[in-house]
Amino acid sequence: MSDLFYDEFADYYDEMINWESRLKFEGKHFKKLFGRHGVKRVLDAGCGTGKHSILFAGLGLQVVGIDASEPMLEQAKRNAEEEGAKGIRFAVGNFAELTRTIRGRFDAVVCLGNSLPHLIADADVVQTLREFYALLRKGGLLVLQGVHFDHYLDSAESAVAVTDGVRDGRPITFRRHYEFKGTKVIFHVSVFDRYRRELLENYNSPLNPIRRELLETFLEKVGFTDIQFYKNIALRPLTAASKNLACLARKPEV
Numbered sequence: 001m002s003d004l005f006y007d008e009f010a011d012y013y014d015e016m017i018n019w020e021s022r023l024k025f026e027g028k029h030f031k032k033l034f035g036r037h038g039v040k041r042v043l044d045a046g047c048g049t050g051k052h053s054i055l056f057a058g059l060g061l062q063v064v065g066i067d068a069s070e071p072m073l074e075q076a077k078r079n080a081e082e083e084g085a086k087g088i089r090f091a092v093g094n095f096a097e098l099t100r101t102i103r104g105r106f107d108a109v110v111c112l113g114n115s116l117p118h119l120i121a122d123a124d125v126v127q128t129l130r131e132f133y134a135l136l137r138k139g140g141l142l143v144l145q146g147v148h149f150d151h152y153l154d155s156a157e158s159a160v161a162v163t164d165g166v167r168d169g170r171p172i173t174f175r176r177h178y179e180f181k182g183t184k185v186i187f188h189v190s191v192f193d194r195y196r197r198e199l200l201e202n203y204n205s206p207l208n209p210i211r212r213e214l215l216e217t218f219l220e221k222v223g224f225t226d227i228q229f230y231k232n233i234a235l236r237p238l239t240a241a242s243k244n245l246a247c248l249a250r251k252p253e254v
């Protein structure tokens with residue numbers, strides 16, 4: 001069930017992401033959003049190293065974090081313990097079969113950090129949205145967040161992010177980029193020794209660059225309503241130039 005790509009760099013995924021600034025920004029907006037929707041129980045699907053699960057637990061919510069990668073979940077458990085987070089259940093699970101592992105109903109399901117595009121077949125994306133729908137209570141909220149692929153598919157802009165980190169006391173640089181091959185995308189992560197500028201490791205994983213319109217069609221097909229697209233969790237308007245996308249949708253009340 002494991003996604004080998006994440007298994008391989010689970011130990012230093014957190015080094016690659018600037019969690020402090022990301023959570024500082026997203027934290028206040030999730031608090032508002034969840035408050036407005038009366039969210040008490042949340043499913044963090046594709047929780048990775050658990051940083052959002054820990055954030056949500058800190059807001060007093062009951063949290064279930066699921067991920068296909070056991071090494072990512074191990075890191076999530078270490079993070080939760082280090083940060084003294086209470087009330088999170090982490091479980092191994094695959095998006096397309098969540099209802100086999102998880103019981104109960106959630107007020108919100110979130111799938112953040114471009115996790116959904118790891119499902120290469122559109123049929124798996126639809127099946128996953130069905131699982132999210134089944135796990136939501138009536139009126140429950142779905143939050144998806146990731147790359148706005150329309151922007152990159154429709155422009156010549158390359159998608160590259162560079163961050164510095166440390167591994168085993170050694171300064172390193174991560175270079176993340178998307179390689180566009182027609183309608184296909186390969187996500188590359190290269191790790192360099194920062195001073196010697198030597199390539200240490202290279203990982204890659206195919207992604208499904210789902211367009212906004214297609215995602216909306218899938219959500220409607222599954223039964224979601226009130227589907228809205230934004231550029232981020234602050235719910236700023238999505239434009240053709242937006243590099244990221246956030247989507248909110250509801251399971252109908254009746």
Ligand SMILES: C[S@@+](CC[C@H](N)C(=O)[O-])C[C@H]1O[C@@H](n2cnc3c(N)ncnc32)[C@H](O)[C@@H]1O
Nearest residue numbers: 006046047048067068069094095112113115118
């Ligand atoms: C880019 S990371 C995002 C992690 C975290 N949500 C964040 O925002 O940083 C994608 C995560 O999705 C998980 N994932 C990928 N495919 C999955 C699947 N089919 N079922 C469950 N988790 C999956 C990976 O193991 C990885 O932890």
